[in-house]
Amino acid sequence: MPDDEGHPDTAEIELGRVLAALADPLRRRVVRELAAGPEDGARTCSSFALPVGKATVTYHFRTLREAGLVRQVDRGNSRMATLRRADIEQRFPGLLAILTAEEPPAAE
Amino acid sequence: MPDDEGHPDTAEIELGRVLAALADPLRRRVVRELAAGPEDGARTCSSFALPVGKATVTYHFRTLREAGLVRQVDRGNSRMATLRRADIEQRFPGLLAILTAEEPPAAE
DNA sequence: TGGGAGGTACGATGCAAGTCATACCTGGGA
DNA sequence: TCCCAGGTATGACTTGCATCGTACCTCCCA
Numbered sequence: 444m445p446d447d448e449g450h451p452d453t454a455e456i457e458l459g460r461v462l463a464a465l466a467d468p469l470r471r472r473v474v475r476e477l478a479a480g481p482e483d484g485a486r487t488c489s490s491f492a493l494p495v496g497k498a499t500v501t502y503h504f505r506t507l508r509e510a511g512l513v514r515q516v517d518r519g520n521s522r523m524a525t526l527r528r529a530d531i532e533q534r535f536p537g538l539l540a541i542l543t544a545e546e547p548p549a550a551e
Numbered sequence: 552m553p554d555d556e557g558h559p560d561t562a563e564i565e566l567g568r569v570l571a572a573l574a575d576p577l578r579r580r581v582v583r584e585l586a587a588g589p590e591d592g593a594r595t596c597s598s599f600a601l602p603v604g605k606a607t608v609t610y611h612f613r614t615l616r617e618a619g620l621v622r623q624v625d626r627g628n629s630r631m632a633t634l635r636r637a638d639i640e641q642r643f644p645g646l647l648a649i650l651t652a653e654e655p656p657a658a659e
Numbered sequence: 660t661g662g663g664a665g666g667t668a669c670g671a672t673g674c675a676a677g678t679c680a681t682a683c684c685t686g687g688g689a
Numbered sequence: 690t691c692c693c694a695g696g697t698a699t700g701a702c703t704t705g706c707a708t709c710g711t712a713c714c715t716c717c718c719a
Contacts, residue, residue, distance in 0.1 A: 458650075459574065465570050541644070
C-alpha cells in the first residue's frame with residue numbers, strides 16, 4: 444500500500460509503471476541526473492531546470508514518485524527528491540546502469 | 552537508417568522508443584514469450600493469441616519492430632517474428648533479464 | 660482455381676498523457 | 690511582518706495511443 448505521499452513500497456514497484464514513467468525523456472533526464480549525483484543526493488524539483496512550467500514539473504515528479512523511482516520529502520519550504528537507488532536495483536537489477544548509459548539528447 | 556521494413560540498425564535503437572514500446576503490457580508479453588523461447592525461435596504474430604483484433608496486433612508488432620525489439624521476416628503467407636536478442640543485449644545489457652523476470656499479470 | 664487464413668492499410672473513435680494558466684498554500688528571509 | 694519563491698491543486702486543451710471495422714492483398718491448399 445502506498446503511503447500518504449504516494450510512495451509505493453519496494454515490493455509494490457511495478458515494471459509497467461516504471462517503464463511508462465521512463466518513457467518520457469524529461470523524466471528519464473531527472474533520473475539520469477539523480478543517478479549521476481552522489482549516493483543519497485537530494486535535489487529540489489526546481490534545480491533541474493526542466494523546460495516546462497512548474498505545474499508540469501509537479502506532474503512529472505508525481506509520476507516518478509508514484510512509479511517508485513524517487514522519494515520526495517518535505518524540507519521546510521521546498522521538497523527534496525532522492526533516487527530510490529537500492530529499491531530500484533533490488534527490483535530491476537541493471538536498470539539504472541542502462542539509464543545512465545544513455546547520452547542525453549542534444550536539445551531540451 | 553531503418554530498412555524498408557522499418558527495422559532500425561543496431562546502433563540506431565533508441566532507449567526512448569524501446570521503453571515506450573515496453574510500456575504496453577501486451578507488447579511486453581510478446582517480448583517475454585519470445586525471450587522465454589529458444590535462442591532464435593521464430594513465431595508468427597497470430598501465435599500469441601493476444602486479446603485484441605488483428606489490426607491491433609499488426610499495430611503492436613509494428614511498434615516493436617520500429618523500436619528495434621523484434622525482427623519480422625516474410626515467410627510465404629505469414630510473417631515470422633524473432634527477438635533481436637543480441638542487439639538488445641548489446642545496447643542495453645540486462646534489459647531482457649528484467650523483462651523475463653516479470654511475472655505475467657493474471658488476466659489478459 | 661477458387662477460397663480462406665494470415666497480414667497490412669486506412670479511417671474513425673475514445674481515452675489517457677503532457678502541457679499550461681491560474682489560483683492557492685506555506686515557510687523563510689528582508 | 691509581509692512578501693516572495695517553491696510547490697500543489699484544478700480545470701482546460703491538444704495531441705498521441707490503443708483499439709476496432711472494413712477493405713484489401715497474397716500465398717497455400719483442397
